Amino acid sequence: MTDKRYQIFISSTFTDLQEERRAVQDAVISMGDFPVQMESFPATDETQMAFIKPLIEQSDYYVLIIGGRYGTIDDVGLSFTHQEFRYAVEKEVPVLVMIHGKPENIASGKTEQTDAGRKKLKEFIGEAQHKRIRKDWETLGDLKLAVREALDHAKRAKPRTGWVRGDTIASFTALEELNEVRKENEKFKEALGNLAVDIPLPQIPAISDMTVLNLIPLTLKYRSGETREGSSAKIQGSWISFFPLFFSNLVVQTGDWNGEYYWHIEHEKSCVAIGSSIAGELSWADTTNLFTISRGTLDRLIAYYTEAGLMVSTTDGQRAFTEAAQRVARRHHIVDKAASFSVIEGEISVNTIPAYNPDIEKDIPF
Incomplete structure (x- = not known):
């Protein structure tokens, strides 16, 4: 991807x-x-x-x-x-x-x-x-x-070769290529019975296994001159604990061509929406558009939820999530319990810098 x-x-x-x-x-x-x-x-x-x-x-x-x-x-x-x-x-x-x-x-x-x-x-x-x-x-x-x-x-x-940045290819592309090898392996197994050599794949973590996400601060400047900025933090939680927020905040655009539907992910907007919503679960402050996650973190979550059967593996159709994923998200909304992830480094805070007011300087007694 x-x-x-x-x-x-x-x-x-x-x-x-x-x-x-x-x-x-x-x-x-x-x-x-x-x-x-x-x-x-x-x-x-x-x-x-x-x-x-x-x-x-x-x-x-x-x-x-x-x-x-x-x-x-x-x-x-x-x-x-x-x-x-x-x-x-x-x-x-x-x-x-x-x-x-x-x-x-x-x-x-x-x-x-x-x-x-x-x-x-x-x-x-x-x-x-x-x-x-x-x-x-x-x-x-x-x-x-x-x-x-x-x-x-x-x-x-009609997918074509295209161009990609050299620094975006390594890890996630390797995972995709390994997944393609796995699919080819399965095809050969069906045709030949068993291969002489099985290609090992890393085990997917359990749904309750812990993972760590980095929240990256963003800065918003308003027309009034006021500035608001987030903070850096490292968040730990289980894979499933992040899924409801991932599900609700992944920005997916759909389209159709001659009756054939397809979808694609708006990666930058999704990173901001997911990062800000995670921060919002851990703070009373308004964290909207003040936190983001990296593209690599987003790709890692997409890869995991796809392998876990919560996301579909093709962009054909109108939905990015499976029926099971929608049911999981609904159940978490019904339960509505406190966030099951926590800050392990840094903090979730929002700093507000008021607009510059030249009249204040006039009141300084020196």
Whole structure:
């Protein structure tokens, strides 16, 4: 469950779709991914296609925007956009097709002026949407939403290599890879009976075993000038003691693509919500947004609760938690007993720093 970023190639005719290209660029960046487009190409003595081809090949997804123009035709008899599209298909880069839904409403200055140009555009649209799901758009808002939905679905349905920070891979990825080995081991056992060598897996801790979480302080500054800040603390409790707060505060977003539902975790928001709620159970102060846990701690909890059968192991569907997890959470709410975890180092406190008041200095008697 590494936090991947993807390289997205944005392709379209240029002069007529500059605002649309910027809108798609903004949508891609807002998702944490890297847009690649001609606006950022350096000056070079290479031909346009010779420079572009490696960028398309290295991209994870290819977004094609079609408006009212076919584009400038090269020596090969095709527009540059058409050539880019065909190269993406050739290299098996997933293509996401965005086509203007009402071409009759496009300003005349942004449409093909000749019958030959209109014919080329029609043929290109037919080729681009053949056996592909196309998304129609009319406004910049429509286009941005369509791109976000298409990329969300593509990342789930057609996962790609992407990019990850080097320091996020080690421990949790190793656990995931070990889990994949376990699954493959089970498949071979079913096919062959028993393997000559069993691959050992670490035993999952018992639900009542103790674990330690670090609460990290956050600082909030208000418009009034007042500042509130949390404190550092180390918390010890059983795995199950943290689950009700984990269940209630994990931030999960859902979506659907053509009737297929999926979900994903908002990691940063979840870390803050879970950390602040744990602190709140140990203090009378308002701890909202003043404490967080690390991403590694969140991943460790997710891994444990998944292995324990409280979370589902796939993002397909509308729920991150199993029926058993919902029942466990309900029972804990019914019991409503005091927190069964405690501070073993540091303290849970909220420090309030009032806004600076220059008039106070005038009252100082020296």
